[in-house]
Amino acid sequence: MRMTLRQLQVFTAVCESRSYSRAAEEMALTQPAVSLQIRQLEELVGQPLFEYIGKKLYLTDAADALKRASADIFQRLENLDMQLSDLQGSLQGQLNLAVESSAKYFVPHLFAAFKRQHPEVNLHLSVVNRAQVIKRLADNRDDLVIMSLVPQDMALEFLPFLNNPIVAVAPPDHPLCSAGQLTLKDLEPYPLLIREPGSGTRKACEEYFQQKHAHFAQTLEVGSLDALRESVAAGLGLALLPRHAVSLELATGLLRELAVEELPLYRSWCVVHARGKRVSPVGQAFLAFIRAERTQISALAARFAGTLPGPHPGS
Template sequence: MSTAYLSRLTLRQVRIFLAVCQQESYSRAAEELALTQPAVSAQVRNLEELIGEPLFDYVGKRLSLTPAGRAMRRAGQDLMRRLVRVEMELAELRGVMQGTLTLAVESSAQYFMPERLAAFCRRHPEVEVQMRVLNHGEALKSLREDRYDLTIMGQVPDDRRLRFVPFRQNDLVAVAVPGHPLQDMEAVPLTRFLEFPLLSREPGSGTRLVFEELCQSRGLRPGRRQQLGSQEAIKAGVIAGLGLAVLPRDACREELAAGRLVTLDVDGLPLKRSWCVVHPRARHLTPVADAFLKALTTV
């Protein structure tokens, strides 16, 4: 069969289809696009009729892509990126850096990335920024699906398909409320630290994963654990006396400076890591993304 029928595709159909792919839901895609759910469903049906293949299946209550859907998502993402790149190149011909920069950042990076973005946008006021805050597991998924121009993360998987550049130190520190019994102790054994309740994020958290790897290397397991939903909740919990925590220093600089939290001298901590900017090697960066990467990694 000739592929000429694909020329009847519309950009509107592609945008709606990609929104459903990203949201994994017709209703959430409709909300994102300010459309009704029937309108979104109708556009996807029209696209399926044009292609002659279903694009989505339901596995239980979860929406998933069919093989044809995965092929269309790759093609749709490539098409939208090419259009964005052309738009930016045309702006460059006019001597203007213009376009949209899409970023995924792990949750702890949200404490310093706005300052970096503000500096970049002051130099390039025509650039629009879209930043999404994710946990480590979600960031990995977004990399696999090539959703964003760049991803900021603290622990990069061993994957040759990814390019990463370190640009900032990321220290993980043990914190407690002032006056805690461990505050004035030197070289607190990790076993002693783990005797206290530990406040942590969900299993997909990069900080939790790194600290658990340290414990496993010592043949230890965290004992009493309270799982809280965000860095802010963990800091508030530590200040309230619920327990101890291991947090990126970037996430608690303000509380440490104000004396609401203190660091503990725990054996094996701080864990020294680096913040990295990451993207798939196969992705051709837009002029805006390339300029931001250079700004981020140039001292």
């Protein structure tokens, strides 16, 4: 086979966009040029790579196999580039990181601390819910992912590195804010705002409610963490949210943390990758940073949560 990297780049663009025309725009090519590259690849492979059903483009089994091989090739080339830069005394490259949406508030601060040690490393951050994180792990889309509730039915390596406290929050004029010590049962008469199916926070809370025999008859599903936080502030109900996600609102008084006896619910943030995965040099450096800098990470998290005033750790 005499495939070219350019052909594989075009093929990958078609796979991701499921459209010849969108792939052409992305690659700054004409649509006939994209079609020609795909036809040449199909001749080399000896099988069709795509098929149209209705107006939708689908990958054939041959395309799925070629897509996995292409991803492996490009990952190896990227790793080679990182290794060569490392040999020159400077770690360079891009860290492809996927995180659960409730971690998006803390992770940029974590990466900033890492970047102070490796200033030539850049970040590509994908923010998704737990279900999407699991799919990205299965598809080997990222160098590393950060999530809680690591699935036990997948072959994964994971490193817990930080507590993720989930707390009950309410608007400041809510009657429970002046009620003193509470239990989960005290929250049950009020509407509870919950995340969409697939959310890690929702899954953790539902399992905890079942364990504690807590039942909320009135629930309202809100499709993003930001919208849920604003819905609480608007007085639509209570919510259980990661404290990191509402630190600013708690500090400014826009929201209040309720003193619930059974809370916070603690889950650990973990950095995760597939078992046996060839982690890129940048990914390996990020893992080494997390292992070596637990004290700095804990201090950074405390400052981010508004409990430790002062400059950034390491600055």
